Amino acid sequence: MTRSEPDSRDSADSAAGFVRAHTRLGAPPLVPEVRVHLAEEAIAVWEATERQVGRSGLAPPFWAFAWAGGQALARHVLDHPELVRGRRVWDLAAGCGVVAVAAALAGAAEVTANDVDPWAGAAIGLNAEANGVPVRVVVGDVLTGDADGAQVVFAGDVFYDRPMAARVLPFLRRARRAGAEVVVGDPGRAHLPGEAFEELARYGVPVPRELEGVDVKPTRVLRLP
Missing domain, CATH: 3.40.50.150 (Vaccinia Virus protein VP39)
Incomplete structure (x- = not known):
């Protein structure tokens, strides 16, 4: 399965911008001491990733969840x-x-x-x-x-x-x-x-x-x- 890779033209700043745009900064339930960017809906961020890359069949955005x-x-x-x-x-x-x-x-x-x-x-x-x-x-x-x-x-x-x-x-x-x-x-x-x-x-x-x-x-x- 293809990894969810940003296009090679994307800079680190645009990748960070994508993460910010599709997540909210919050605390995982078991570790409230830690703040991380988390997606609220799995399917929504997955679909957004595929639209960004321009192809389907990507692996799940494991980075968007704790x-x-x-x-x-x-x-x-x-x-x-x-x-x-x-x-x-x-x-x-x-x-x-x-x-x-x-x-x-x-x-x-x-x-x-x-x-x-x-x-x-x-x-x-x-x-x-x-x-x-x-x-x-x-x-x-x-x-x-x-x-x-x-x-x-x-x-x-x-x-x-x-x-x-x-x-x-x-x-x-x-x-x-x-x-x-x-x-x-x-x-x-x-x-x-x-x-x-x-x-x-x-x-x-x-x-x-x-x-x-x-x-x-x-x-x-x-x-x-």
Whole structure:
């Protein structure tokens, strides 16, 4: 499926303008300490993305929502700042960047947020600015690497389909072998390799019913041993 990429003629400013135009600055329910740009209606922002690009069949605008796995991770980081304080953090498939922002607020020495979607990059930049924290944004596919020497690696809601899971797990394992603490947030996605992880915490995460079919999603925070 084609990613929701802005036209190559679009500047970073126009991408940021698109994010501002189709979202509102608010707080995810589980992490009211964090302000992020969020869409009010999933279908509306998806259709707007397709009109902007001029083609249909794009992947969903994951950057426009605070997904359950990311909210749970962000809550866990804010409740346990010792996990990131003074450390280099990598937020994989960061989406809106709620985890990256939480890590920066909790005292991380350096935070990198990565996503393949250029509009996610714009959203992360805006969200970091809204919270007054520095977050380095890396746009592109990094799954052949190992998180570039990060000491803590977060991945929220990344096991939603088989191809993604098949690429993410080796990345996380390489990061772990390189010495990083690897922590994921997952609301029971079908392709989570549960046997690979151990549980740290559980949360009931309020979510949009139109996206998840429920009002509260039980979500676990897990670490890679």
